[in-house]
Amino acid sequence: MSVITVERKILAKNDEIAEQNRELLKQNDVFTINLVSSPGSGKTSLLEKTISLIGSKVNISVIEGDVQTSLDAERVANYNVPVVSIVTNGACHLEAKLVQDAINNLDLAKTELLFIENVGNLVCPAGFDLGEEMKIVVVSTTEGDDKPLKYPKMFRNSDVMIINKIDLIPYVNCDISKLKDNALLINPGLKIFEVSCTSGEGIKEWCNWLIENVKGKYIHQTQLVY
Amino acid sequence: MHELSIAKNIIEIVKESVEEKDLSEVDKVVLKIGDLSGVVPASLLFSLEAITNNTELENAGYEVINVPFIVKCNTCGKESNNEAGIVRCTLCGSNDTGIISGNELLVSEIILKN
Incomplete structure (x- = not known):
């Protein structure tokens, strides 16, 4: 023996290719967000709201990951931003190599902010670095307040949590302060936004933060007025 | 089911670590899997069996060493074995903690028959 x-x-x-992606994106001054959530939390709706609010101020590109169909990519393309669709044909998460191929189809010189919308899944995407600057996890009030405890790795690996569908709080069994407490138990440094993609509440605050992070490298920005 | 991707990566590592002529000599692959790695050992073993069926590695076995999620508190200095993912110190309640272990996802050793 x-x-x-x-x-x-x-x-x-995977980590090696992710690092190559990160280096390439950094060289091109692209701020990259890996957007993760359960299916149906509102990742695509958040992208639509965000692009319509700040798309004229920031050059945004989108990589859309889906298990099947390019429906989300078509939705986002309606907002006149470059979109590359990755259909995983059954795979439950994006990997760095798929993103590398997608990046090669984007004009990075004309991109300041890149959203990678991952496959809707709170488990598998948590373990796969894509080369992003940060993961942002979207959780909606209809999913209940215990999601962070049930899927700790995803909340641990994210820098920002966006609570979507706050307009539905009166109708669903979700204690939003408990949701935030549970998330902070897993990741005390988590930055939290509360939004509704339906009513538009909270979207400006989220977009202001986003613009500061994208442009912050170059200029000192006061609060934007829309 | 990202265990299938993980399984493929494990087999790649085994193939890179063992000379080709010795692949059928692999007796056991020892894996270290942390409580916060997000990998379900039973699914992983199922995937490993499925993808090595009818290959040189079909008779290889796998041992999973579980690595507990342990947090060290920077306030009281003590270590606690928390429920997976919860980083608040269970002893003094501080949020100023560091993760000591639990994220592991490693091929640790490969044991050959001869």
């Missing part, structure tokens, strides 16, 4: 000591990270290959 002989033993070979390996001690290698299983996802080292």
Whole structure:
């Protein structure tokens, strides 16, 4: 019997390609967000709202990941931003190689902000680095306030949590302060926004933060007036 | 079911670590899987079996070493074995903690028959 000591990270290959993506995006001054959530939390709606509010101020491109169909990509393309669709044909998450191929189809020189909308899934995308600046997790009030405890890895690995569908709070069994407490138990540094993509509430605050982060590298920005 | 992707990556690592002629000699692959890795060992083992069926590695076994989620508190200095993902110190309630272990997802060792 002989033993070979390996001690290698299983996802080292993915991490390596993700690092190449990160380097390329950095060289081109692209601020990249990996947008994650359960199916139906409102990632695409959030993109639509965000692009319609700040699309004229920031050059946005979108990579749309979906298990099947390019329906989301078509929705986003209606807002006149470059969109590359990745259909995973069954796979439950995006990997760095798929994103690398998608990036090659984008004009990075004309992109300041890149959204990668991941496959709707709170488990699998958490483990796969794509080369993003940060993960942002969207959670909606209809999903209940215990989601962060049930899917800790995703909330741990995200820098921002956006609580969507706050207009539905009176009708659903979701204690929003409990939702926030649960998320902070997992990740005390999490930045939290409360929005409704239907009523538009909270979208300006989120967009102001976004613009500051995208443009912050170059200019000092006061609160934007829309 | 990202376990299938993870399984493919494990097999790649095994193939890179063992000479081709010795692949059928692999007795056991030892994996380290942390409580916060998001990987379900039973699904992973199922995927590994499925993708090595009718290959040189079909008789290889797998051992999963579970790595607990442990948090060290920077306030009281103590370590606690928390419920997966909860970083608040269970002893003093501080949020100023660091994760000591639980994120592992490693191929640790490969054991050959001879």
